[in-house]
Amino acid sequence: MRKIGFVTSNKHKLAQMQIVLSAYGVELEQIKIDYPEDKEKNMEEIAREASKNLAEKLGRELIVEDTGLYFEAYNNFPGAQPKFVYNSLGFKGIFKLLLDENRGAYFKTVIGYCSPGKDPKTFDGQMNGVIAEEVLLPEKEAMPYEHIFIPEGYAKTMVEMDVDLKNSFSHRGKATRKFGEFIKNN
């Protein structure tokens, strides 16, 4: 297995991506350090800068991952800041915002990869869907928006799906497979 660092504090992301990457001979090693993100830049720019800076600083090949969520009814919201919005508004505030609005939404993941001395690369994936009208399985441990996001073509929320099904079509699964293909060929 080829060991590649993954700078994240999120164990759900780590577990989801490891399952996909095992098929490509990659073992992710979690690196828990904070790094600055200028949330006014776009996700590709953030991923490129962060992976480059961290690869040089830590002297190893590694990835960063960032996922944004976009409601059709609003402009770039919650955008690159789903965590801030969930922590501030909760499901209650999010449902208030979407009452009588278009409930269309999409997730987008960008993975930034870099090894020291090289240029960074990015890999993206998107998943369209709608925001549910209630919180499904609130007691199940999952990322917050998985409780309210119904992917296009399905009749249930992410939280009701097993990880292999999610990985087969999710934004993060798509981006992770693109990254896996790249690693396999390089």
Next chain:
Amino acid sequence: MRKIGFVTSNKHKLAQMQIVLSAYGVELEQIKIDYPEDKEKNMEEIAREASKNLAEKLGRELIVEDTGLYFEAYNNFPGAQPKFVYNSLGFKGIFKLLLDENRGAYFKTVIGYCSPGKDPKTFDGQMNGVIAEEVLLPEKEAMPYEHIFIPEGYAKTMVEMDVDLKNSFSHRGKATRKFGEFIKNN
């Protein structure tokens, strides 16, 4: 007049603060450069770090200013990101969030001041009030939240007040006077 740099791209803030600081013998010189802010830190930490880094980098004494807005009904929202929230949700989304909720809110300004080789200092000011149920004087050019914020003890929104009245009790006016007093005595 003592010339002090003010790193901001916001001409409204510059004009408001210059009026207050003239009485303390200070002339603000606008410096238009971007600097990173880690919005997960608190406002004092952000102001301290930014003023220190910029003073050393530019080799001159200067201030930075950051203003947050806090709705009682939510947790730390819009918080340090009023611009992101207004740009994303607009007045329509903000009113939706506050429908049938506690409309109490407060503004908080923190000014960070530093001169090269010295430790940074901060000066703060707060203003309590409520969020109006409609947008007042939408056609008048002003900072967005001035159109919907009614200060405690007043029956009109900020946008309906002249700048001297606003400066006499506003978060930014209070913080600016504290800074002016410090400069006068140092």
